Amino acid sequence: MANAGPETMEFITVAETPEAHSGSRFMRPVEVVSAILLVAIIGLLLAGVISRYVFHYPVIWIDEAASIAFLWLAMLGAAIAIDRSEHLRLTIFLNSLGEKAKAFAETLGLVLIATFLGILLPHAVEYAIGEMDITSSALNIPVGYRVSALAVGMALMLLLVAARLLKTAKPVDFITSVAFVGGITALLWLVSPSLSSLGNYNILIFLVTGAAFCLALGVPIAFCFGIGTLAFLSFTTSMPLVVMVSRMDEGMSSLILLSVPVFVFLGCILDATGMGKAIVDFLASMLGHVKAGMSYVLLGSLFLVSGISGSKVSDMATVAPALFPEMKRRGHKPKEMIALLSTGAAMADTVPPSIVLIVLGSVAGVSIAALFTSGFAIAIVLLLVLCALARFKAIRESMDGVRRPSLAIIGKAALIAAPALVLPFIIRYSVAGGVATATEVSTIAVIYALVIGMVLYGGIGPKKMYRMLVETAAMSGAILLILGTAAAMAWALTQTGFAFQLRDMMTDLPGGWFTFMLMSIVLFMLLGCVLEGLPAIVLLAPIMFPIARAIGINDVHYSMVVVTAMNIGLIAPPIGVGFYIACKIGNVSPDEAMGAIWPYIGALIFGLLAIAAVPWFSTVLL
Helix, strand or coil: CEEECCCCEEECCCCCCHHHCCCCHHHHHHHHHHHHHHHHHHHHHHHHHHHHHCCCCCCCHHHHHHHHHHHHHHHHHHHHHHHCCCCCEECCCHHHCCHHHHHHHHHHHHHHHHHHHHHHHHHHHHHHHHHCCCECCCCCCECHHHHHHHHHHHHHHHHHHHHHHHHHCCHHHHHHHHHHHHHHHHHHHHHHHHHHHHCCHHHHHHHHHHHHHHHHCCCCHHHHHHHHHHHHHHHHCCCCCHHHHHHHHHHHCCHHHHHHHHHHHHHHHHHHHCHHHHHHHHHHHHHCCCCCHHHHHHHHHHHHHHHHHCCHHHHHHHHHHHHHHHHHHCCCCHHHHHHHHHHHHHHHCCCCCCHHHHHHHHHHCCCHHHHHHHHHHHHHHHHHHHHHHHHHHCCCCCCCCCCCCCHHHHHHHHHHHHHHHHHHHHHHHHHHCCCCCHHHHHHHHHHHHHHHHHHHCCCCCHHHHHHHHHHHHHHHHHHHHHHHHHHHHHHHHHHCCHHHHHHHHHHCCCCHHHHHHHHHHHHHHHHHHHHCHHHHHHHHHHHHHHHHHHCCCCHHHHHHHHHHHHHHHHCCCCCCHHHHHHHHHHCCCHHHHHHHHHHHHHHHHHHHHHHHHCCHHHHCCC
16 A cells, blocks of 8 residues: 555555555455456456447346446455555545554544444345345346345455454554444434434534544545445434445446446556557657657646546556656756646546546436547647646756657657557547447457557566456445445435535526536535545535536536546645655655646646636537
8 A cells, every 4th residue: 555645645556566565365265256257347348349239239138247246346346455455545634643643543443444334234234135025137136146245345344444453453542442432422322313403514513524534534535425424324314224225336336337447457457568658658759859848748648648547647657757767857857747747647637538537427417428528628728738838837948969859760659659549549439429338448448458468568467467457456446435435425415405405505606607617616626635536526416416507507518627626636735645646656755846736736727717617618529
């Protein structure tokens, strides 16, 4: 597990070598099963594509079988992520504590997670038993076999948390933590009859303050949402907790989300085969000889490589090592390079196949094809803004000894990069043109990358392939558990009627739709700093998108604004995790780079305001 800087957020990464992560021996069988499930999902999806487009004979049970494997992969992957400490969590407050206080906070966080899992596990079992009476439409098997994954995953995570408490917690810290959690629970139970009279203040108490308290303790984001929602439902409503399990199931089970683990795996292949580096080398041969040329290459590489991997971490880890040495030779300061790298990655996150766009399309009911098409145009707007700033800053760049490469060198680089360059355009045009869904395209892209990687870029050994499959399972499980608990919290919010009250308030704002857009920008930038993109999207999209529609804002236009705002928040210090990831990859102190990033963030905000004010940027290619 890596830290995103000395005082901020721990994050998940496929950019590090798989050897950096090793789980306990107890989890080895689970890792093997998860790897098999991921291969099975890719195989099923590929079979569906072939049967539909080659033989014109759709196999109706494939989606159902893939859905079963997907939920099991998500829950087993979440358990692997617990075992390897790869769940996303905020550590800025935790790391500011002294050694003893930090150890207690860590123990308290584990006790809270164990309490959450222990309370919810019986309801997950109840949910699975209840679903046994329902038969699936295509395979004619009980649906309970699929949703049993929730109970099994929770049980595994509970065992792993308990094992970690036994291994790491001091007895006094454990006893104090259990007493604290028990005392708070008893107090809330005693006052619960009075809580119903507080109305929407309960949202502030449980879903905001409760989740924020857990976040400050370093509890993984997925469990922060889950603990806040569990407490809210338990002490302020008479809703059976099995409903929360069903909402988690719904949040994790959309067929659209099947493309998430496949695109994560694609990012691993990109790193392992060097396809991304081939693109970087080609752009360097084309643009490296001009003023600010290496900055253009860095931004252009992030733009194109993002279209393959769908992962900011993978993008930055591919581009930085290839370009930073030459940029340093030309006089670029390390802090300026980090600023450009992190803001460039934020710019590229709307380039398909962006996992954030896939999740947004799923939870907000927006066409993924339209989001992919618009995201390409929005990324170009932001790319031009950053290129303009880079050119201005390159006035004193040293071009001594820089020569234009010969046509032969450019041609050779183009030939090597051509198979890799084709892939982002296959992804974009296949989805945007309606040729295939994002899920189908993700499968085709993986097979293409594997074949091309083996034939032209050196291939991947069996051991490395297995490690990549397990890493993908862990990352996907961590992502999907966030989506599940955030979906449960979003549902709880809507049940209070708060969303409708917020809508009425927002529609009456002076200044109309643009005032609402500005408020959305501030909100999503702040949440982007703290929560990262996916949980913020799942939490707020069900509330904010109906309001945007009610006041006449185009869904795709609003999507581009909120995703861009979140990405800016993600790289904004002192909390934004993307900034610290860039510092880690570039081996530059965050303190040194912090002052240099603000002009680049200012350029992105300028571009964002232009995108918000002019809907044409978002809709011109639709």
